[in-house]
Structures are given as C-alpha cells and as structure tokens.
Amino acid sequence: MAExxxxxxxxxxxxxxxxxxxxxxxIDKAAAVREYGRRIKNRKLEIDAIEIRVRAKKxxxxxxxEFKASGRLQEGRKKLSPxxxxxxxxxxxxxxxxxxxxCEEQAIAKIEGDSFERLIARCRxxxxxxxxxxxxxxxxxxxEGVPINGARTVMGSRVExxxxxxxxxTPPWATRALMQHVLPGAGLAxxxxxxxxxxxxxxxxxxxxxxxxxxxxxxxxxxxxxxxxVFDFLDSELPAEVAVDWIxxxxxxxxxxxxxxxxxxxxxxxxxxxxxxxxxxxxxxxxERVFSKTPPTIIAFFAERVxxxxxxxxxxxxxxTAYIWLVWLKDKKPQPPFWIPPxxxxxxxxxxxxxxxxxxxxxxxxxxxxxxxxxxxxxLTGEILPAGGNA
Numbered sequence: 001m002a003e004x005x006x007x008x009x010x011x012x013x014x015x016x017x018x019x020x021x022x023x024x025x026x027i028d029k030a031a032a033v034r035e036y037g038r039r040i041k042n043r044k045l046e047i048d049a050i051e052i053r054v055r056a057k058k059x060x061x062x063x064x065x066e067f068k069a070s071g072r073l074q075e076g077r078k079k080l081s082p083x084x085x086x087x088x089x090x091x092x093x094x095x096x097x098x099x100x101x102x103c104e105e106q107a108i109a110k111i112e113g114d115s116f117e118r119l120i121a122r123c124r125x126x127x128x129x130x131x132x133x134x135x136x137x138x139x140x141x142x143x144e145g146v147p148i149n150g151a152r153t154v155m156g157s158r159v160e161x162x163x164x165x166x167x168x169x170t171p172p173w174a175t176r177a178l179m180q181h182v183l184p185g186a187g188l189a190x191x192x193x194x195x196x197x198x199x200x201x202x203x204x205x206x207x208x209x210x211x212x213x214x215x216x217x218x219x220x221x222x223x224x225x226x227x228x229x230v231f232d233f234l235d236s237e238l239p240a241e242v243a244v245d246w247i248x249x250x251x252x253x254x255x256x257x258x259x260x261x262x263x264x265x266x267x268x269x270x271x272x273x274x275x276x277x278x279x280x281x282x283x284x285x286x287x288e289r290v291f292s293k294t295p296p297t298i299i300a301f302f303a304e305r306v307x308x309x310x311x312x313x314x315x316x317x318x319x320x321t322a323y324i325w326l327v328w329l330k331d332k333k334p335q336p337p338f339w340i341p342p343x344x345x346x347x348x349x350x351x352x353x354x355x356x357x358x359x360x361x362x363x364x365x366x367x368x369x370x371x372x373x374x375x376x377x378x379x380l381t382g383e384i385l386p387a388g389g390n391a
Contacts, residue, residue, distance in 0.1 A: 007048045014056045020095050026056040060108030068170035096256030166309035173348035175209040177340050182300040185338050196246040198232035204362035216338045227361035229370045245270040271329045278322040295334045298327040303342040313357050
C-alpha cells in the first residue's frame with residue numbers, strides 16, 4: 001500500500017496495468033487509502049486516493065472494452081451461436097466485476113484523454129473546496145460555472161462514497177415484514193432478539209427498525225454515513241468470542257454480497273437475515289460456494305415489490321426489481337419457500353416513518369452501543385453489555 005502513497009508512481013502504474021486482477025487490486029487499495037486518509041484527516045492523501053481509484057476504474061473499463069471487442073467477454077444472458085462455442089469466453093462473474101461496475105467503467109473508459117483530464121481536474125478542485133465531499137464522479141461532474149466555494153448545506157453536499165454506488169436504503173416496512181411475517185414462519189413469533197448487528201447500516205434504515213424488536217442493537221458501516229460505528233465487517237479483527245445472536249443487513253451489491261453472507265453465517269450465534277435481489281439466487285458459482293454448503297433456512301419472496309432508491313428512501317417510490325429475504329437459522333433445516341403477503345407496505349409503514357426515515361441520517365430512537373476491544377459498550381453509560389442471549 002505504500003506504493004499508492006506516491007501519487008505520480010501510482011498514476012503511472014495504473015495506466016500501465018495489463019490485467020483485470022492488477023487493476024482491481026489498485027481499485028481496492030485506493031479505497032483503503034482513501035478511508036485511511038479520511039480517518040487521519042489528511043485531505044490531500046484522501047483526494048489523491050479518490051483520483052487514483054477513478055483512474056483505475058477507467059483502466060479496468062478499457063480492458064473490459066478490449067475483451068468485448070475481441071469477442072472474449074460474455075455479458076448478460078446473450079445466447080451464443082454454434083460458431084461462438086469455439087471462442088475462449090470469460091464472464092463478469094469470473095472477473096469479479098459486477099454488471100453495474102462494468103457499465104460504469106466502460107462509460108468512463110470512453111471519455112477521451114484530454115476530456116477525461118479536464119473532468120478529473122474539475123472534480124478534484126470541487127472536492128478540495130468542499131470538505132464534506134469524499135468522492136467524485138466524472139460521469140456526473142459538478143456543472144461548469146458553479147462557484148466552488150458556494151454556500152451549500154452539509155445535507156445538500158453529502159455524496160455517497162465512490163465505491164458505494166450500491167447504497168440503496170431499505171424501506172422500513174420491508175424490515176418489519178421480516179420480523180412480523182417471515183420469522184414467525186420459522187417459529188420465532190413474539191420473540192425479541194437478545195442482540196443484533198447491522199454491519200452495513202448506511203444511514204440507519206434497517207437498524208432503527210430492528211431496534212424496535214431487539215434488546216441490544218449494534219450498527220456499523222465501513223463508511224461514515226453519520227450513523228453507527230465506522231467498522232469494516234469483512235476485515236475486522238473482532239475477537240471470535242464477541243458474537244451477537246443475529247446479523248441482519250442489506251449487504252453491498254456485487255462481489256461483496258457473498259463475502260458478507262459467509263462472514264455473517266460464521267459470526268452469528270442464532271441466525272442471519274439478508275435482504276438481496278432475487279437474482280442473487282442464480283449462478284453456478286454461487287450455488288457451489290454458498291447454497292450447496294449452507295442453504296438458507298427460509299427464502300421469503302415479497303408478493304408486492306419493495307422500491308429502493310439510490311441514496312435515500314422515497315416513500316412513494318416504485319421499482320421493477322424483485323427483492324427477497326434470505327434467512328439462515330443455526331441447526332434448522334431448509335423450509336419450503338415463503339411468500340410475504342401483499343399489503344405489508346400499507347400495514348407496516350407507520351405515520352412517523354416519513355419524518356424519521358427521510359432524515360439524513362435517520363432520526364434515532366435507540367441507545368448507541370459499540371464494539372470496544374472484546375466488549376459491547378453502551379456509549380452513554382459506559383456499561384459493558386453481554387452480547388449473547390436466546391433467539
């Protein structure tokens with residue numbers, strides 16, 4: 001990672017990268033350095049890392065376009081003709097690149113050199129002048145002519161992290177449907193969680209609802225959304241003995257979803273619930289790595305669609321995407337598929353939700369509990385709390 005701290009050398013290395021794996025490594029390292037720079041309040045280091053990551057995305061997009069032009073990249077569900085069968089093919093899944101990442105990065109790669117450099121310079125200057133920004137997007141740069149030091153509220157200038165393009169808050173009624181419809185189907189009706197962890201909490205949309213049903217509620221995210229503890233769920237060195245009963249989250253989309261699921265199953269003492277797109281049930285690789293070894297206890301389909309909107313909850317939103325709850329319960333065999341009945345949106349969306357859950361971050365009504373070494377600590381009282389309990 002020290003090589004990334006040398007800005008000029010890092011830019012050259014990214015431009016000269018020859019493989020997808022090499023560029024993906026730079027993307028991940030730049031994200032880590034950006035977060036490090038933010039935490040130690042080194043703004044130049046943070047912005048250098050943001051820029052290098054955008055350059056790495058452009059380079060990966062260029063390599064994807066080369067694969068595409070040569071006929072080697074298989075995207076989507078395109079059916080190959082017999083003549084194509086002889087070609088060596090590679091999928092986005094094998095490259096560990098999500099469809100959204102591929103689309104974005106190929107679009108960046110098509111920006112010509114001089115235009116790209118001008119966009120980088122404009123985005124960088126705007127980010128430097130606005131301390132609340134922690135990312136920039138060359139596909140949606142600040143308009144030319146907008147005063148860099150113009151008056152803007154913190155709320156208006158908040159931008160989701162550059163590697164968190166998948167931040168789609170979960171409507172509160174969808175989490176209540178898990179608690180009031182899905183889990184009772186597994187024999188957990190009327191039981192509160194002794195402890196639960198939301199490890200990708202964002203601005204608190206799931207965590208605040210879980211707190212209605214949970215004695216000890218911990219919320220964390222790798223990025224600082226102004227809610228919960230800043231904590232890396234995948235890379236944490238949390239002692240193994242610190243284990244909560246339940247882990248419930250809407251995990252990052254793309255290649256991190258699988259890692260979140262496997263880590264959660266490893267750490268939770270009682271159960272895991274994941275809010276995912278229905279298409280996540282597909283692919284041979286995921287079957288072999290996850291479902292064949294640890295099949296979910298419950299697959300719960302929504303009879304009505306759950307509308308997710310990028311970066312915020314819109315009470316009147318709509319969607320064409322289908323989402324499901326996947327639940328793993330320790331020592332319980334898989335059950336038949338479960339349908340969450342229609343009408344939950346009207347039944348479980350409470351009047352106060354519009355005010356609470358459209359706030360940035362969500363208006364909290366829970367006590368703040370954090371990991372501290374090997375303990376769970378009530379931030380207000382300093383009390384050390386037991387993590388365990390019963391379902």
